[in-house]
Amino acid sequence: xxxxxxxxxxxxxxxxxxxxxxxxxxxxxxxxxxxxxxxxxxxxxxxxxxxxxxxxxxxxxxxxxxxxxxxxxxxxxxxxxxxxxxxxxxxxxxxxxxxxxxxxxxxxxxxxxxxxxxxxxxxxxxxxxxxxxxxxxxxxxxxxxxxxxxxxxxxxxxxxxxxxxxxxxxxxxxxxxxxxxxxxxxxxxxxxxxxxxxxxxxxxxxxxxxxxxxxxxxxxxxxxxxxxxxxxxxxxxxxxxxxxxxxxxxxxxxxxxxxxxxxxxxxxxxxxxxxxxxxxxxxxxxxxxxxxxxxxxxxxxxxxxxxxxxxxxxxxxx
Amino acid sequence: xxxxxxxxxxxxxxxxxxxxxxxxxxxxxxxxxxxxxxxxxxxxxxxxxxxxxxxxxxxxxxxxxxxxxxxxxxxxxxxxxxxxxxxxxxxxxxxxxxxxxxxxxxxxxxxxxxxxxxxxxxxxxxxxxxxxxxxxxxxxxxxxxxxxxxxxxxxxxxxxxxxxxxxxxxxxxxxxxxxxxxxxxxxxxxxxxxxxxxxxxxxxxxxxxxxxxxxxxxxxxxxxxxxxxxxxxxxxxxxxxxxxxxxxxxxxxxxxxxxxxxxxxxxxxxxxxxxxxxxxxxxxxxxxxxxxxxxxxxxxxxxxxxxxxxxxxxxxxxxxxxxxxxxxxxxxxxxxxxxxxxxxxxxxxxxxxxxxxxxxxxxxxxxxx
Numbered sequence: 001x002x003x004x005x006x007x008x009x010x011x012x013x014x015x016x017x018x019x020x021x022x023x024x025x026x027x028x029x030x031x032x033x034x035x036x037x038x039x040x041x042x043x044x045x046x047x048x049x050x051x052x053x054x055x056x057x058x059x060x061x062x063x064x065x066x067x068x069x070x071x072x073x074x075x076x077x078x079x080x081x082x083x084x085x086x087x088x089x090x091x092x093x094x095x096x097x098x099x100x101x102x103x104x105x106x107x108x109x110x111x112x113x114x115x116x117x118x119x120x121x122x123x124x125x126x127x128x129x130x131x132x133x134x135x136x137x138x139x140x141x142x143x144x145x146x147x148x149x150x151x152x153x154x155x156x157x158x159x160x161x162x163x164x165x166x167x168x169x170x171x172x173x174x175x176x177x178x179x180x181x182x183x184x185x186x187x188x189x190x191x192x193x194x195x196x197x198x199x200x201x202x203x204x205x206x207x208x209x210x211x212x213x214x215x216x217x218x219x220x221x222x223x224x225x226x227x228x229x230x231x232x233x234x235x236x237x238x239x240x241x242x243x244x245x246x247x248x249x250x251x252x253x254x255x256x257x258x259x260x261x262x263x264x265x266x267x268x269x270x271x272x273x274x275x276x277x278x279x280x281x282x283x284x285x286x287x288x289x290x291x292x293x294x295x296x297x298x299x300x301x302x303x304x305x306x307x308x309x310x311x312x313x314x315x316x317x318x
Numbered sequence: 319x320x321x322x323x324x325x326x327x328x329x330x331x332x333x334x335x336x337x338x339x340x341x342x343x344x345x346x347x348x349x350x351x352x353x354x355x356x357x358x359x360x361x362x363x364x365x366x367x368x369x370x371x372x373x374x375x376x377x378x379x380x381x382x383x384x385x386x387x388x389x390x391x392x393x394x395x396x397x398x399x400x401x402x403x404x405x406x407x408x409x410x411x412x413x414x415x416x417x418x419x420x421x422x423x424x425x426x427x428x429x430x431x432x433x434x435x436x437x438x439x440x441x442x443x444x445x446x447x448x449x450x451x452x453x454x455x456x457x458x459x460x461x462x463x464x465x466x467x468x469x470x471x472x473x474x475x476x477x478x479x480x481x482x483x484x485x486x487x488x489x490x491x492x493x494x495x496x497x498x499x500x501x502x503x504x505x506x507x508x509x510x511x512x513x514x515x516x517x518x519x520x521x522x523x524x525x526x527x528x529x530x531x532x533x534x535x536x537x538x539x540x541x542x543x544x545x546x547x548x549x550x551x552x553x554x555x556x557x558x559x560x561x562x563x564x565x566x567x568x569x570x571x572x573x574x575x576x577x578x579x580x581x582x583x584x585x586x587x588x589x590x591x592x593x594x595x596x597x598x599x600x601x602x603x604x605x606x607x608x609x610x611x612x613x614x615x616x617x618x619x620x621x622x623x624x625x626x627x628x629x630x631x632x633x634x635x636x637x638x639x640x641x642x643x644x645x646x647x648x649x650x651x652x653x654x655x656x657x658x659x660x661x662x663x664x665x666x667x668x669x670x671x672x673x674x675x676x677x678x679x680x681x682x683x684x685x686x687x
Contacts, residue, residue, distance in 0.1 A: 210403035213370050218417035218464070219391035228416070232407040 062290035069284040081291035090267065091275070091292070095299075098272040101185060102249035109189040110241055113196030114234075118226055120197075121204040131201065137194040142255025149187035150260050173261065177268025180261045184269050187256050188249065196241050203237035204230060235315040243307050250300050272296050319346045319503055320381030320394065320471035322367060327376035329362050329528075336362055338528040339376065344506065344521065346381075349498050351507045353515040353551065354525035360508045361476055363525070367506065368474050369393050380472060396465035397474040401481065402457045404449040404464075410436070411445040414463040435463045455486045462497070473498075475507040479514060491517060512552055516540070524548045540597075542663075546670030549595050549663055555627055555638045557595040561667065564590045573633030576612065578657070584664060584673055591667035598640040600661035603628065603647065604654040611654030616647045630655070 038045075063081055065074040085091045113134075120130050137145070152158050155172040163171045173180040207230060215225045231238075254273045257263060263270035263278060270278070273296065280289030322344040329337040337359040344350050352360045365371035367378055369390035377384050385393045396417075404413050412419075415432040423431075436442045439459045449457055458478065465473060475494070479487045495518055498505050509515055515522055516536045523533040524547070532544040536552075543549035549557045562572035564586045569577040572594065580586070580594070604611050614632040628639045628647060632655070639655065647653055664673040 208401065208403060210399045210401055211405060213390075214397070214399060214403040214464070215405070215416070216370065216390045217368060217395065217397045218468070219420040220416075221389075221391075224420060228420075229405060 059290040059293045062287050063294045065287060067286040067290075069286075074287075077287075081287050082295070085288065085291055085295065093267065094270050094272050094275045097181070097268075097270060098250060101181065101188075101253060101269075101271055102246050105185045105188045105192070105249050105253075106242065106245040108185060109192035109245055110196050110238070112189065113193045113241075114200050114238075116193070117197050117200035117204055118230070120201055121230075122222070134194045134197045137191045140191065142191070142252060143259045145187060145191055146256040146259030149183065149190070149256070153183045153186070153260075173265075175265055177265055180265055180269045184253065184256055184260055187260060188253055191252075191256075192245055192248065196245070199237050199241055200234065203234050207233050239307070239311055239315050242311065243304055246303055246307070247300055250296060272299075321346045321379075322350075322472060322504060322506065323377075323379040323382075324363075324367075325377040325379070327363065327366060327378060328374045329359070329366060329371065330374050336528050337366075337374075340525075340528075340530055342523065342530065342533065344504060346504055347502050349495070349505045349507065349518060349520045350523060351509060351515040351519035351521075352523045352525055353509060353512060354531075355551070356510055358525045359528040360510075360525045364397075364474055364476055364506060364508045367393075367472070368395050368397050370397075394471040395474050396468045396470035396472075397476065398461045398465050398478040400477040402449075402461040402478075404457060404460055406449055409446050409448055410441060410452070410460050410463075413449065413460055414441075414467055417464065417468045431467055432463075435467045439463050439466075454482055455490065458482060458486075458490055462494075466497070466501070471503060473501075473503050473505040475505065475509075477509055478507075479509070480511070487514075494518065513554060516552065522552075524551055526551075542672070543595075544672050546593055546595070546665040549665070549672075553597060555598050555640060557597050557663065558601075558632075558637045559593050559595045559665075560633070560635065561591070561593050563592065564588050570594055576633065578612075580662070580664065586673075592673075593665040593667055593670070595663040595665065596657050596661055598627065598638040600658060601639045602656040602658075603639055603641065603645070604656055606652045606654045608654045608656075611656050614653055614655050616649050616651045616653060618649060619645055619647065 062074075064076060064078060066077045066081070067074045116130060116134060140148075153160055153171075153173060155161060155164055155174065160171050171179055173183040211233075212225055212229055215229045220228060250271075251273055253271055254277060257269055257271055257274045258277070261269040263274045272292065276289045276292045276296065279285045279292065283289075322342075324340050324342040327337060327340045328335065340359075340363060342350075352363065354360045362371055366373050367380070369385065369388060373386050378386055380393055380395070405416065408416065411429075411432050414435055415428045418428045418431060432445070433442065436445055439462060441456065441459055441463060444452060444456060449460065452460065458481075461478065478494075479490055482490060491514055494505075494507075507514075507518055519536050521533060522536045522539050524531045524539065526547050532539055532548045539548060539552045543552060543557070546559065550559065560572040562570050562578075564580075565571045565577060566588045568580070568586065568588070570580045570592060571577050578594070586592070606613055612632070614630040614637060616628060617631050617636070618629040620627040620629070625640060625642045626645045628641065628645060630637045630639065630653070637655075665671060666673055
């Protein structure tokens, strides 16, 4: 069978030719599609450029130079900013704290959300109310949330002050670093419980009822069904939320830390993202802060790649 | 093997009642088919027996034990679902063996029993596959295997064949019947397909709007449908039904001035509205105007290979005739139809109830055109 050659030499007939003629006609009176497309995309491209590529480029530039605190000249220093950071035990401390914060808040936020979603899915009493109410925390801005939790967890007058009535001095995030870390982890998790809950619930409701009923007929009780049927079928959602939660815990934690503890007491809650802000805007060390941003970015990328390489394999897709 | 007994079983969702008091005795080892249109409550009834649906009122007993409050796993039933409901993340072997795993059997014993069941269903080569890598028929078999391995006293089937293509459906139908003959377990099979129902059932139960319309052997239901509904639901092509009324002389006026003499012995006053039915198989096509025949026009002829179905128009209504013999009629042609009186079914117009439940027609009804 002879295939007709493509290209301008090919003779067109029928509707195809008609189409071609219309395109040629349009070309004479309009811009080429590439230009039009670019024009339409321009506002968005400008936004992305101004708020992402430009600052990233600037950070990259600063990370390899030494910047004057009040502006006015800088010089290229190669990897010296990075070397200085990585030799600083305080910086390593913030990395360790960020990891503790990230893992704990992810486990807490996902664990609580999963539990709530499983209960709601089983149509327990009040599930309709939860479905609406659990979503709200995610809509609250981090500073407002931090402020609320500052009051809730205040050692002298908050809800937890009851603990101090029984055991004086047991709970004090203003003095005890561990308490402060717990406080920011709880506040951050509270926000993401709602977010995770929605995804878990919709994933649970996406599991065909009949599969759970089949397991019930096979003799599995509710807990056994959760373990053997629901959780395995939730793995795509679990994996997605893991990536989102870890990534967000490295970035979205700033507002909560800033309002609740300002990184204190004694740097106990100084996470990487907060240290970037503190060193850059309070310490006026632009170059050091820029280098930290680059390291944070690399860390998040690395964690995400690791999750995709090692955890995604265990995910069951239908 | 266990008997299943339903006593005044009701189901309502809030104020919305879907099953209105069902009584049914299923002897141990019987193959029962519950037949009905969608929304008649047949699946709900099955799910109440299984324990997947709460019983609003009444009693369900399996093997003489009331199971209303028992969890599904304690009732000794196994169920095959319409969409198979296989566990997508488990292999065929894991799917079939899941009940045994839950029951805490050892790996070796599980493997042995799974292999035995898989062998009997022709699934042995697919044990390590996931359901997504199986064809529809194979998935169906896995679902059956999952039910079989528990050696239940009652098998429940919820429209298990409705997702299969026609050929596979016939094949699986025979396989289910064979399985029942081999295992002898009480089986309850829900379907809306009357051919499936007729071929499988020892006891056929027709449901309509949350009530049992009639229960009996398929032959009984075919020969003596208790109501207009059963008459139109059992048998394919469905029974021809003609609406009319009783004339002053006691004859049935189905399309004035055409009339049809009815069997004697029916206490009918002039003017009573009636529905008279006849099976397509009971009608004979003769030459138009032949004595004792009524006139109709041929619409379409369906060739079925072993037989033919002639669709006609009679008094403005569609009318079907099924015949095993050769058919020479052509569309548009006028023919005569002979409706033997002893094959007529007479139903009350309002309730649709059969009128000659006890009294068989004493003398053949004469036809006049």
